[in-house]
Amino acid sequence: MLETLTALLQPWSDVYSDSAYLPTLILAVHVLALFGGGGIAIAADRRVLQSTPATREAYQAAAEELRTTHAIVIGAIVLMVVSGIALATSDVGTFFVSPVFWAKMAMFVVLIGNGAFMRRTESRVLAAATDAGVEFDRTTQWSGPHLPWALLKRSAAISLVSWFLVVLLGVVLSNI
Numbered sequence: 001m002l003e004t005l006t007a008l009l010q011p012w013s014d015v016y017s018d019s020a021y022l023p024t025l026i027l028a029v030h031v032l033a034l035f036g037g038g039g040i041a042i043a044a045d046r047r048v049l050q051s052t053p054a055t056r057e058a059y060q061a062a063a064e065e066l067r068t069t070h071a072i073v074i075g076a077i078v079l080m081v082v083s084g085i086a087l088a089t090s091d092v093g094t095f096f097v098s099p100v101f102w103a104k105m106a107m108f109v110v111l112i113g114n115g116a117f118m119r120r121t122e123s124r125v126l127a128a129a130t131d132a133g134v135e136f137d138r139t140t141q142w143s144g145p146h147l148p149w150a151l152l153k154r155s156a157a158i159s160l161v162s163w164f165l166v167v168l169l170g171v172v173l174s175n176i
Contacts, residue, residue, distance in 0.1 A: 002096060009089050016090040023090070030083035034170070037076020038163045044069040045156035045163075052149060059129035059149065063122045066152075070119055077112070098176055104169035111162040118155045124148035 006013075016022055044066060053059040088095045095101045125148040 002093065005096070006092050009092050012086075013090050013092070016086075026083050026086045026090075029079055030087060033076045033079035033083065034167065037073045037080065038167065040069055040076070041073045041159060042163055044073075045159045048152050048156040049160075052153075056129050059125055062149075063125040063129060066118070066122050067126075070115065070122070073115070077115075094176060095173075098173065100169055100173050100176060104166060104173055107162055107165045107169060111159065111166060114155050114158045114162060118152060118159070121148050121151050121155060125152065 016026075048062075048066070051062065053062050088101070128148055
């Protein structure tokens with residue numbers, strides 16, 4: 001199967017390896033998307049981890065800010081995926097048999113899954129913030145309207161670790 005895939009992608013591999021600028025362009029898009037999207041996500045994760053909104057308005061503002069941030073991060077992830085596919089298919093024989101490549105892909109799947117969970121949890125935070133019948137008592141973070149924020153904090157920690165591991169594995173992969 002790998003031989004068939006390698007033969008199928010050989011024209012792309014030839015164009016990629018014969019070009020003076022294409023490898024640099026694709027790698028630059030990949031790294032800049034990772035830098036931009038990951039940087040924005042890490043900053044947002046840090047804000048989530050450092051705060052617990054005290055009022056309904058603060059919850060709503062925080063959730064809206066996260067929603068805006070995640071829209072930018074999702075755009076960067078799309079660029080990362082497209083450029084990553086271009087990079088991986090330029091040398092299928094090397095990447096598809098590399099445990100480091102698959103570890104990076106697994107970490108990326110964790111990152112995407114966690115991001116999807118965070119998006120759903122943002123909606124829960126907004127719902128709690130807009131429900132007039134919900135009392136905002138700060139006695140516990142693991143019940144009532146504070147539960148979604150506590151879940152966001154847990155997801156923010158997972159996100160931080162995931163972004164750093166994706167970068168680390170990408171650096172290791174570049175030296176294979």
